[in-house]
Amino acid sequence: MARSETARPPTVELDPVVGRPGVHGARSAFRAAGQLRTFESFKSANFRWYFVSMLGVFGAMNSQMIARGVLIYxxxxxxxxxGTIAxxxxxxxLALSLHxxxxxxxxxxxxIQQVGNALNALNTMSIVALLMAGVMRWEYMIVNAAIQGVIQALMMPARQSMLPDIVYPRQVMNAVALNNAGMNLSRLMVPAGIxxxxxxxDYYWAFIAITGFYLFSTVTLFxxxxRPIEIPPEERTEAQTRAYASAGHGAPRAKSGAGFGDLIEGVKYIGRDQTIRVILVVNFLMVLFSMPYMQMLPGFVKDVLDGGPGLQGLxxxxxxxxxxxxxxxxxxLPSRRRGMIFIVGSLVLGVALIAFSWSTSVAIxxxxxxxxxxxxxxxxxxxxVLVQAYTEDQYRGRVMSIYMMEMSLVQVGVFGVGVAAEVIGIQWALGLCSAALVALSLATIALVPRMRNLD
Incomplete structure (x- = not known):
C-alpha cells in the first residue's frame, strides 16, 4: 500500500536491543560510547560486530579508490x-542488481556478504599476481572491474538492507549514520596511508592491503x-505487526527461492509507492552530478594540482x-526534516565542487x-536512511537493489564525463556537473514538496 505524503516512520522511546556481549575491552569502550544518544546503536553487540566488519569493507573501498585510479592513469x-573502468x-x-x-x-x-567479500579478495589478488609478474595492462583492469561489478551487484543489496535486521526500527537512522561514520573514519585514515x-x-603492496581488508571483514562478520532479531510488539511498525501476525508464532520467515515474479513484484511496489519513487529519482540525479569527481581525481591531481598518489590520498x-x-x-538528530537536510547537504556539496573544479592550488x-x-x-x-525508513520490510532488499542500480547508472555518466574531459578539459567537465548539482538542489527545494517535507 502506498504511503501518503505526510507518512512518517513511527518512533517509540524504549530501551534499545542489547545483543550478546562482545570482546572484553572493546565491549566496555563501545558501551561507554553508547551512553550518548549519538552512539545509541553501539549498545547492540550485533551492531558492534557489524560495524567492525564494515570497517574492513570501507578500508578496501577507500584503498581501491586510490590504488586502481592511480594505476590506470x-x-x-x-x-x-x-571513465571506461567505471x-x-x-x-x-545494471544487469544483475535486481537479482x-x-x-x-x-x-x-x-x-551473501561473506561470500562476496571472499570473492573480492580473490579478484584483488589477481591484480597482485599481474603486477608482480610485470605483465599488467590496463585492459586487464577492465576485466577485473567487470568481475567486481558482478560480485557487487549480487552482494550490495544484502549489505545495504541488513541494518534493519540487527537494530530496532527507531534505531535505523542512528545505525546508518554510525555506519556512514565508520566509512568516513576509514576515509580519514586509510587513503593517505595507501x-x-x-x-x-611497488603498487602491488596496495592491492595486498586491499585483499587483507576484505578477508578481515569476512572473518569478523561471523x-x-x-537471522534477523525478533522485534518486540512495542517496537514494530504497522507493516511488521502484520507480518508477525501472518507468520503466527515467532518472527516471519522469508520465502525461499528467487524468480522473475519476485522482480516484477518489487518493481510494482516502487511504482505504486510515490514516496519511495521520489526519493530514488531525486537521489539518482544528485549522485549523477556529484560522483564523477571521485573517479576523475587521480587525473585531476596529476594534471591540475601537479601531485601524485600521496596528494590524492591526503x-x-x-x-x-x-x-x-x-x-x-x-x-x-531526531527523525524530523530529513528530506530538507538531505537537499541542503547536496546544495553544499555542489557549491564546494564548483570551487574544487576551478582550484589550481593545493592550499585552496x-x-x-x-x-x-x-x-x-x-x-x-x-x-x-530515507529509503530504509519508508520501505516495507518484505520489499527492502529489492528496493535497495534499485538504489544500488542507480549507482551503476551513475557510473555510465562518469564515463561520459571522462570522455568530455578529453575534449573540453577536466576542470570544465567537473565544473558543469557541479553547477548542475546546485541547480538541481534549488529546483528540488522549490518544486518537489514531497521530498523537502519528508521526516
Missing part, C-alpha cells in the same frame, strides 16, 4: 580510461547472527574529516575538501 594518462564496473550492476535484491530478500544476508605506500613501494583523507563530523551530527583545495566531505556525508547517509 599511470598506465594510460587518459580520463576516458578512468563503465566496466557499472554494466553488471541481487531478490537474493537479499530470500537468503541470509550475512552469508597514497604514501604507492609513493614509496560474530553477527544470520585530499581524500581531508574529505573524511568533514564527512565524519557530519555523520556524527546526523546520528544525533584542502579546505574545500572539508566541505565536500560534509555535503557528501549528508547526502549518502540520509538517502540511505
Amino acid at each position: 599511470d598506465l594510460t594518462g587518459s580520463f576516458a580510461a578512468l 563503465l566496466a564496473n557499472a554494466v553488471p550492476g 541481487g535484491g531478490v537474493i537479499a530478500d530470500r537468503l541470509p544476508k550475512k552469508q 597514497g604514501v605506500l604507492m609513493e614509496v613501494a 560474530r553477527v547472527p544470520s 585530499l581524500t583523507s581531508v574529505t573524511g574529516v568533514g564527512s565524519l563530523a557530519s555523520a556524527l551530527v546526523i546520528a544525533s 583545495t584542502l579546505p574545500v575538501m572539508l566541505f565536500i566531505g560534509v555535503g557528501q556525508s549528508v547526502r549518502m547517509a540520509l538517502s540511505n
